[in-house]
Amino acid sequence: MNPNQVLIFDTTLRDGEQSPGISLNTEEKLEIAQQLARLGVDVIEAGFPIASPGDFEAVREIARQVEGPIIAGLARANATDIDRAWEAVKDSDRPRIHTFVSTSEIHIEHQMRSSHDDVRGLARAAVAQAKALCDDVEFSPMDATRADVGFTAEICQIAIDEGATTINIPDTVGYTMPEEYTRFLEGLYAAAPGLKDVILSTHCHDDLGLAVANSFAGVLAGARQVECAINGIGERAGNAALEEFVMLLNTRAADLGGLYTDVNTKELSRASRLVSRLTGYAVQPNKAIVGRNAFAHESGIHQDGVLKERTTFEIMDATSVGLDANSIVLGKHSGRHALQQSLDELGYKVDGAALNAAFKRFKEVADKKKQVTALDLEALVGDELQQETGFSLESFELTDKSGEQPRASAKVTMPDGTSCEGEATGDGAVDAVFHAINAATGIDVKLRDFRVDAVTAGQDALGEVHVMIERDGEAASGRAVATDIIEAAARAYIRALTLATRRLDADDPTSERPSAVP
Numbered sequence: 001m002n003p004n005q006v007l008i009f010d011t012t013l014r015d016g017e018q019s020p021g022i023s024l025n026t027e028e029k030l031e032i033a034q035q036l037a038r039l040g041v042d043v044i045e046a047g048f049p050i051a052s053p054g055d056f057e058a059v060r061e062i063a064r065q066v067e068g069p070i071i072a073g074l075a076r077a078n079a080t081d082i083d084r085a086w087e088a089v090k091d092s093d094r095p096r097i098h099t100f101v102s103t104s105e106i107h108i109e110h111q112m113r114s115s116h117d118d119v120r121g122l123a124r125a126a127v128a129q130a131k132a133l134c135d136d137v138e139f140s141p142m143d144a145t146r147a148d149v150g151f152t153a154e155i156c157q158i159a160i161d162e163g164a165t166t167i168n169i170p171d172t173v174g175y176t177m178p179e180e181y182t183r184f185l186e187g188l189y190a191a192a193p194g195l196k197d198v199i200l201s202t203h204c205h206d207d208l209g210l211a212v213a214n215s216f217a218g219v220l221a222g223a224r225q226v227e228c229a230i231n232g233i234g235e236r237a238g239n240a241a242l243e244e245f246v247m248l249l250n251t252r253a254a255d256l257g258g259l260y261t262d263v264n265t266k267e268l269s270r271a272s273r274l275v276s277r278l279t280g281y282a283v284q285p286n287k288a289i290v291g292r293n294a295f296a297h298e299s300g301i302h303q304d305g306v307l308k309e310r311t312t313f314e315i316m317d318a319t320s321v322g323l324d325a326n327s328i329v330l331g332k333h334s335g336r337h338a339l340q341q342s343l344d345e346l347g348y349k350v351d352g353a354a355l356n357a358a359f360k361r362f363k364e365v366a367d368k369k370k371q372v373t374a375l376d377l378e379a380l381v382g383d384e385l386q387q388e389t390g391f392s393l394e395s396f397e398l399t400d401k402s403g404e405q406p407r408a409s410a411k412v413t414m415p416d417g418t419s420c421e422g423e424a425t426g427d428g429a430v431d432a433v434f435h436a437i438n439a440a441t442g443i444d445v446k447l448r449d450f451r452v453d454a455v456t457a458g459q460d461a462l463g464e465v466h467v468m469i470e471r472d473g474e475a476a477s478g479r480a481v482a483t484d485i486i487e488a489a490a491r492a493y494i495r496a497l498t499l500a501t502r503r504l505d506a507d508d509p510t511s512e513r514p515s516a517v518p
């Protein structure tokens with residue numbers, strides 16, 4: 001490996017997916033993993049296989065189907081977790097087991113209720129077991145930045161002696177500061193001589209807004225792998241944002257002595273939109289690199305300067321992060337071929353029945369919107385590609401909009417193919433339609449979250465609706481796009497219902513996450 005290359009370890013599908021309210025199914029995880037491969041990340045941490053049968057299946061499918069990056073599965077330092085992680089990743093051409101145990105006093109005493117000796121034993125046994133299964137083993141001393149540097153170094157050396165090839169130093173609670181993290185890593189290098197022969201990695205959380213700065217400090221101290229997530233999603237305030245770290249190295253390359261990543265930055269924008277759409281986590285408009293306004297200039301002085309010479313107020317070129325894809329525009333007279341070509345440019349290979357379905361949706365939207373942009377196309381195709389084998393919405397109608405409590409009716413095809421109708425009132429049109437769906441299906445669910453986003457700017461923008469529902473304690477989310485918000489809401493609700501029902505089925509059980517998930 002080139003000593004200047006910084007490996008990008010993406011944990012969107014593991015740490016990112018642990019964010020509250022995110023619940024991706026296997027197809028969605030696969031779609032994100034394929035985009036991460038296109039983006040050129042070095043490692044995809046695909047999940048935590050022991051967490052649930054669903055997590056296991058998703059990691060296994062990613063290992064089987066996604067080519068290019070190393071596919072890692074997370075495991076606590078115990079035999080069952082490690083076996084399960086191996087089962088999930090072993091079909092990848094490049095499998096990795098990532099195992100961890102805490103080294104901080106706080107965790108050892110209060111979370112693990114254990115001892116230093118136990119931690120030594122757990123680390124040794126876990127890495128030895130993982131190594132017997134898989135050549136590529138990563139070890140993390142969890143909560144390292146709040147731990148004693150000497151003890152953490154001792155545990156890292158044990159892991160290296162047992163065959164770990166990457167040592168990752170997590171700032172689990174996002175507490176450290178750049179200089180402190182540098183000193184900590186320097187201390188580890190001094191006390192664990194084996195560290196210079198393996199890849200040192202950073203894993204920084206953003207609780208104090210320092211995740212990218214700390215990761216960068218780690219790289220300057222010698223780390224050559226950075227763990228990060230698209231849009232910075234992850235536990236609590238999230239992880240270091242992949243796009244920010246990558247563009248930092250890319251933009252300041254001249255001042256960084258040749259440090260680089262292998263990421264294809266032109267895919268950043270698309271990766272960000274995909275993750276945002278599938279997770280339901282909106283990207284704030286002013287988010288660095290991928291926010292809607294990241295390259296927009298509002299003040300007259302800035303606009304004037306950029307028109308004269310882009311670099312007056314821009315340090316990066318929008319095309320370098322893939323924002324030029326937004327220039328793809330189709331109109332209502334565009335044909336099937338033009339649609340297929342535009343989808344191809346956006347990276348979607350769509351033909352046959354899928355193309356017909358996409359074309360039908362495109363025509364419906366193009367009839368209502370003057371221009372259909374790349375963002376609209378992505379949203380429409382993403383919507384069309386969602387699997388629907390459960391409930392489906394045949395029709396709905398607002399039968400009385402006059403009073404404070406509008407009335408709606410809905411007709412739903414049930415999973416067994418029968419058709420059911422229901423009618424109900426609600427606090428507003430959307431609520432009435434949701435209640436009508438409940439009446440039709442005979443299923444009562446709680447609405448936990450409801451959000452509407454415009455796919456693009458403008459009055460005729462497509463509306464994208466995310467709903468999260470709870471059925472018998474099982475949370476599930478659904479999303480849908482349409483020019484009509486109520487239609488999008490009804491379809492998103494039906495999808496969430498399908499997912500919640502699938503989860504309650506014996507075939508697709510989702511067990512409790514283990515309590516010590518980081």
Ligand code: KIV
Binds near residue numbers: 015143205
């Ligand atoms: O934050 C953390 O400590 C983790 C580890 C499992 C790497 O996510």
Ligand code: ZN
Binds near residue numbers: 015172203205235518
């Ligand atoms: Zn983490």
